[in-house]
Amino acid sequence: MTKSLPLQNSLMLAPLIGATTSWSAALGLWLMFIVVISAYGVGMCALRSRLVPPACLLASILLAATLTSCVQMAAQAWSLQWHQPVALYAGLIALQCVVLEYNGFFQSPRLDRVRLCAAFGALMLGLGLLRELLGNGGLHLATLVPGGFILLGLLIAAHQAWARSTPSH
Amino acid sequence: MNRASSVLILVLLAGLGIGATYLAHYTSAPRIAAEQRLIDSRNLLDLLPAQSYDNQPLEQPLAVTNIPLANSTLLGGYLATKAGQPSVVLLRSQTLGYEGKIELMIAIDANGKLLGVKTLKQSETPGLGGKIADWPNAWLQAFTGKSRNEPGDTGWALKKDQGQFDQVAGATITSRAVISAIHDALRYFDEHREPLIGSGAHD
Numbered sequence: 001m002t003k004s005l006p007l008q009n010s011l012m013l014a015p016l017i018g019a020t021t022s023w024s025a026a027l028g029l030w031l032m033f034i035v036v037i038s039a040y041g042v043g044m045c046a047l048r049s050r051l052v053p054p055a056c057l058l059a060s061i062l063l064a065a066t067l068t069s070c071v072q073m074a075a076q077a078w079s080l081q082w083h084q085p086v087a088l089y090a091g092l093i094a095l096q097c098v099v100l101e102y103n104g105f106f107q108s109p110r111l112d113r114v115r116l117c118a119a120f121g122a123l124m125l126g127l128g129l130l131r132e133l134l135g136n137g138g139l140h141l142a143t144l145v146p147g148g149f150i151l152l153g154l155l156i157a158a159h160q161a162w163a164r165s166t167p168s169h
Numbered sequence: 170m171n172r173a174s175s176v177l178i179l180v181l182l183a184g185l186g187i188g189a190t191y192l193a194h195y196t197s198a199p200r201i202a203a204e205q206r207l208i209d210s211r212n213l214l215d216l217l218p219a220q221s222y223d224n225q226p227l228e229q230p231l232a233v234t235n236i237p238l239a240n241s242t243l244l245g246g247y248l249a250t251k252a253g254q255p256s257v258v259l260l261r262s263q264t265l266g267y268e269g270k271i272e273l274m275i276a277i278d279a280n281g282k283l284l285g286v287k288t289l290k291q292s293e294t295p296g297l298g299g300k301i302a303d304w305p306n307a308w309l310q311a312f313t314g315k316s317r318n319e320p321g322d323t324g325w326a327l328k329k330d331q332g333q334f335d336q337v338a339g340a341t342i343t344s345r346a347v348i349s350a351i352h353d354a355l356r357y358f359d360e361h362r363e364p365l366i367g368s369g370a371h372d
Contacts, residue, residue: 047178055175059182066186070193077197080204 008103011096012120015089016127017148021135022085026128029086030121032075033093036067037117040097041106043067057098064097127151214249214259215304216276216285221256222249231365233260238357240264240349244272248366255279255366258358261289264350267342268292271301275354279366281316285309286351298343308337309347317355325352 019029043063051059072090075083083090100106105113130151134142141147210227217226231246241264249257260275272290277283286309293299301309311334326332327344336344358365 047182050174050178052172052175055179058179062179062182062186066189069190073190073193073197073201076204077200080201081208 005103008096008099008105011092011099014092015086016124017145017152019086019089020124020128020131020148021143022132023125023128024082025085026124028075028082029089030124032071032086032090033096033120034117036064036071036093036097037100039067040064040101041113044101044106057102060098060101061094064094064101068094068097123155127155130155213274213289216274216287217249217257217259218284221278221284222251224250226257226259231258233365236357238262238353240346241353243354243357246365249276257284258365260354260357262350262354264346264353266291266293266346267298267340268294271343271346271350273347273350273354275351277355277358281355281359281362283312283315283351283355286312286347293340293343298337298340300337300340301343301347308335308344311335312348312351315355317352317359322352325349 015029015033020026040063044060047059047063048056068091071093072083072087075090076087105116127148131142131148134147134151139147142151210225214226226247226249229248229250231248233243233246236243241262244261244263246261247259248255249259256279258277258279260277262273262275264271264273269292270290271288271293274287274289275283276285287304288302288306288309291299291302293301300306320333323331324333325348327334327336327341327348329336329341330345332348334344334348
């Protein structure tokens with residue numbers, strides 16, 4: 001079912017590091033992600049059965065690009081200042097949609113989909129909050145990209161240590 | 170699920186997509202442009218205390234363009250007024266730092282005292298001279314309240330050059346360039362007070 005998890009996950013890494021310099025940016029990008037993914041899921045659900053497979057890919061690209069552009073413009077009109085730091089990463093949502101489609105994400109059970117989106121959001125918000133707090137606390141490195149990578153690494157290490165200490169989980 | 174209907178749906182989808190994107194662009198463009206202007210002006214003007222002006226300084230440019238001074242060039246200027254009286258003159262100054270051009274916004278009040286300096290553009294060494302771009306900036310705040318003659322000409326230099334100002338650690342050339350540009354701007358204001366703000370505001 002999942003053909004290319006590394007691609008899907010590495011695409012999530014870009015916003016995870018780039019758009020989490022503050023928690024508001026992280027929250028904003030995650031909301032945009034949820035809006036686009038939901039609308040895209042509904043749209044593709046209606047289209048998929050009516051299209052031959054090669055046309056499906058084209059339709060998916062068209063739909064993802066349209067939704068992402070519209071949501072981006074809406075976000076800009078709503079608050080440009082808040083949109084500016086995440087603008088670069090918002091464009092990647094379209095690519096993410098196409099990759100998720102290819103991976104069969106939209107055919108997986110609803111619970112799995114919700115869980116992935118929630119995990120992505122929790123990680124984005126957690127990392128954003130952590131980096132903003134550390135940055136305000138004087139640790140300037142936390143707000144830079146290398147600092148983001150280091151923090152993410154530490155979080156993953158902590159998660160693994162925790163998972164190992166509770167093997168019943 | 171045949172080829173012809175697929176093509177038709179695709180064409181429809183493309184048309185809808187283009188239409189929706191165009192509509193979104195058309196309705197949001199004026200708002201986005203207005204907000205961009207607001208952000209720009211906030212960036213340029215946040216060195217002024219909010220109560221020191223009540224006009225839109227960026228819409229009141231001064232007749233100052235590309236005036237070469239001793240160590241810098243004045244690119245432009247704006248006048249901030251309060252209750253119709255000139256309160257602050259903003260000068261955009263460009264000077265040469267260690268790596269390249271440095272652009273500063275220098276705010277001078279009607280009595281010739283420096284209100285604030287902000288770095289608009291720079292390409293100095295990150296972590297050394299690049300610190301002049303930090304905002305708020307403790308080093309640039311040290312100049313607030315100074316004027317052309319206070320300190321005197323010899324005081325307007327780094328302590329290293331027998332002046333009275335500290336330098337940014339590890340960035341002598343950058344610091345020298347900024348100090349000279351500020352002094353240039355204050356001198357220009359002092360010598361051109363009349364055309365810049367008229368005579369009324371002099372104490």
